[in-house]
Amino acid sequence: RTVEPLEYYRRFLKENCRPDGRELGEFRTTTVNIGKCSCSITTADGSALVKLGNTTVICGVKAELAAPAVDSANKGYIVPNVELPSLCAERFRSGPPGEEAQAASQFIADVIENSQMIAKEDLCIANGKLAWVLYCDIICLDYDGNLLDASVFALLAALKNVQLPLVTINEETGLSEVNLKQKNPLIIRKHPVATSFAIFDDTLLIVDPTAEEEDLATGTVTIVTDEEGRLCSVHKPGGSPLTGAKLQDCITRAITRHKEVKKLIDKVIKSITPK
Amino acid sequence: SLSPGDTSVLAGLYGPAEAKVSKELPDRAALEVLLRPKVGLPGVLERSREQLLRQTCEAVVLGVLHPRTAISLVLQVLSDAGSLLSCCLNAACMALLDAGLPLATLFCGVTCALQPDGTILLDPTARQEQEARAILTFAIASSERKVLMATTKGSCSVEEMQQCLVAAQRAANVIFQFYRDSVRRRYSK
Numbered sequence: 001r002t003v004e005p006l007e008y009y010r011r012f013l014k015e016n017c018r019p020d021g022r023e024l025g026e027f028r029t030t031t032v033n034i035g036k037c038s039c040s041i042t043t044a045d046g047s048a049l050v051k052l053g054n055t056t057v058i059c060g061v062k063a064e065l066a067a068p069a070v071d072s073a074n075k076g077y078i079v080p081n082v083e084l085p086s087l088c089a090e091r092f093r094s095g096p097p098g099e100e101a102q103a104a105s106q107f108i109a110d111v112i113e114n115s116q117m118i119a120k121e122d123l124c125i126a127n128g129k130l131a132w133v134l135y136c137d138i139i140c141l142d143y144d145g146n147l148l149d150a151s152v153f154a155l156l157a158a159l160k161n162v163q164l165p166l167v168t169i170n171e172e173t174g175l176s177e178v179n180l181k182q183k184n185p186l187i188i189r190k191h192p193v194a195t196s197f198a199i200f201d202d203t204l205l206i207v208d209p210t211a212e213e214e215d216l217a218t219g220t221v222t223i224v225t226d227e228e229g230r231l232c233s234v235h236k237p238g239g240s241p242l243t244g245a246k247l248q249d250c251i252t253r254a255i256t257r258h259k260e261v262k263k264l265i266d267k268v269i270k271s272i273t274p275k
Numbered sequence: 276s277l278s279p280g281d282t283s284v285l286a287g288l289y290g291p292a293e294a295k296v297s298k299e300l301p302d303r304a305a306l307e308v309l310l311r312p313k314v315g316l317p318g319v320l321e322r323s324r325e326q327l328l329r330q331t332c333e334a335v336v337l338g339v340l341h342p343r344t345a346i347s348l349v350l351q352v353l354s355d356a357g358s359l360l361s362c363c364l365n366a367a368c369m370a371l372l373d374a375g376l377p378l379a380t381l382f383c384g385v386t387c388a389l390q391p392d393g394t395i396l397l398d399p400t401a402r403q404e405q406e407a408r409a410i411l412t413f414a415i416a417s418s419e420r421k422v423l424m425a426t427t428k429g430s431c432s433v434e435e436m437q438q439c440l441v442a443a444q445r446a447a448n449v450i451f452q453f454y455r456d457s458v459r460r461r462y463s464k
Contacts, residue, residue, distance in 0.1 A: 099322055106323035114409075114430050219334065221425075230432050234411070234425045238330025241380070241421030244440050251433050 006216055013200060020210070025253065027208045028053030030261070032153065032268050034161045046162030046186075050154040053210065054144035059154035060137050061162050065176065068124060068131040076123020076131035080108040082138045082151055089143035089211065100147075107235060108138065108151055111224050115192040115232035118159065122187050125167050130176055132164060145210040148222050148235070152194040153261065160269055162186045190226040193261045194233075195254035197221045199240045207253065221247070223254040227262060281356035281400075286366035288374045290346030298345060303338035305345045310363065313352045324360060328367055331414050331424045335368075337377040346376070357401040358386040360412045360426065365450065372458060381417040382424075383450040385443040386410060389431050395439055397446050411439045415447040 012019050022028070033049040044060035068075055082104040086094045097105075112118065123132040136158065138151045163183035169176050198209035198217035209217060219239015224232040231251065236242070291304055298305050308329040310321045332348065348370060350363050364384025371378060388399035388407035396403055404410055409429030416423045422440065431439075 099326055102319045102322035103326040106319045109319075110428065114428060116430070219330070226430065230430045231427065231436055232430045234427045234436065236422065236425040237327045238332070238334050238414070238424050240334055241416040241418075241423045243419070243421050244437065244444075247422060247425070247440070248433070248437065251436075 005212070009200075009213070009216055013206075018206065018213070022208075024206045027257065027260075028055075028210075030153070030264060032157050032264065034157050034268055044158075045164070046158045046160075048154050048157030048161060050150050050157065052146055052150045052153070052208070054142055055140070055146055055150050056142040057138060057140050057147070057150040057154045059139075059151070059158040061158045062135045062137075063162065063164055064133045064135065065125075065130055065167070066133045067129060068127075072120070073128035074124045074131075075120035077133040078109075078112055078118060078120070078123075078136065079133065080112060080136040080138065080155065081105055082108060082140075082147075084140050084143065084147075088140045092143070103237075104138075104147060104151060107148060107222075107233075108136075108155060111152055111192055111194070111233055112155075115190045115224065115226050117156070117188055117190045117192055117226075118186065119189060125176070126169050130167065130169060134159075134162070143211060145212070145214045146196050146208050149194045149196050149208070152192060152224065153265075156188075156191060156193070157265060157268070159186055159188055160265065190232075191262055191265070192224045192226050192232045193254075193258040194222055194224045195250075195257045197223075197250050197253075199242065201240075205246065205250065207257075221250055223250055225251070225254050225258045227258065229255055281354055282358055282362045283353035284359070284362045284366040285351045285353055286363075286370040287349045287351075288346070288370040288376075289349070290374070291341040291344035291376070292347075294343060294345035299343045300338075302342050304336065304341040304343075306333050306336060306338065307345060307347045308332065308367075309347070309349045311349070311351045313355060324363065327360070327424055327426060328363060331364065331382060332367060332371065334423060335378050335380055335382055335416075336371065337379055340377050355401070357404050358398050358412075360384060361386040361398070361414075364412075364414050364424070369454065369457065372454065373461075379418075381451065381454065382414045383417075383447050383454070384412060384414050384424075385446045385450070386412045387439040387443055389429070389435055389439065393435075395435075395442050397442060409435070411436065411443075413440060413443045415444055417447075417451055420444040420447055 031051045045063045046061040049058045084092045084101045166179045166182040199219035222235040308325045310325045361384030388396045389409040409431040412426045414424035
């Protein structure tokens, strides 16, 4: 396994299964913990912890107030930031964010923008004067492949958990008053879910790769779908060429996965709401 | 340098050259892509584009023929009037061709914009990109027109994506003909 990893994998792939016992199209067990009780960060406005097999990703959302930009006076901001600290895998060193972290941050920002999951107009409190800024920090605690899927899932779960206090602007003083007693949940319009595939030897597609599989793969594809079956993002950063038919196959599988993930999130949200 | 319309990108390729010990790979060439925007310092967007370009080039360059070397591709954006990523892809491929590196296949970049009324526009200008519902960029390989790289901005339905892909594959023929003409012109002197 350590001397000739590719040969070791090929032997399994010939039998249409993988070393950890999964089928080629099977996902690892997904668990998600949302909110202040069962998980995570009590100082954040919304948080979620997602485990996809061994890959553990935590997302914390903090809401702050700021003045909106001059050219879009009725829009707030959502700022995602993906961090891959050196504790999650030995190949990440401490220091400025590496290429992988920056590319992942850009990917998450694109997903938020493309899927319109939160309308930035909803984040505006007073036109031109005050708007919410949502800082979404996605931190990987254990990297075992398939970072993008877990990050998107954690982001979605954390945003569902966010409660924003009501803010009014006092007409006389012009200052904002934050009412911490009255909280409203964030309006999430779309629910994007990412599905990642690894390409082996130009032909074989496997779903939900582990870190080992990602290293041996000749390419990766990530497809983000929303509940209407629309594609929010097709991310295939180079790697082996794929025919249109194979891409179509990935998309159909991504749509099926979306339904499973949506069911899981709904179940978890329902279990924490009656409080 | 490549300029479709007003978008202009200058590509410089250095390699295969000696690699630093920390960066060298024992069995293949280490590819590095640097994308410099026209204004400002490179940010997260440039990094993600560099990653796309790097992995596309890695899939195409036969790195195993030059182990423990470094190949650096530097792209400077001279002007941006839409379809920037596909311009970078085309510039990168032509630079690889010009340098004479061993390639498994050629590739070309095509950008499709999906307009609000559903029509597909190839190679959109900056204005058309802003009005479009979705922008899809594909890198199409020259062997069997397979998809080497795909990126989307904005959401679209699955059928629309397939239509864009087919349109992009057809446009790839035009671009590959352009490559042939350029190379012929260069070497016929």
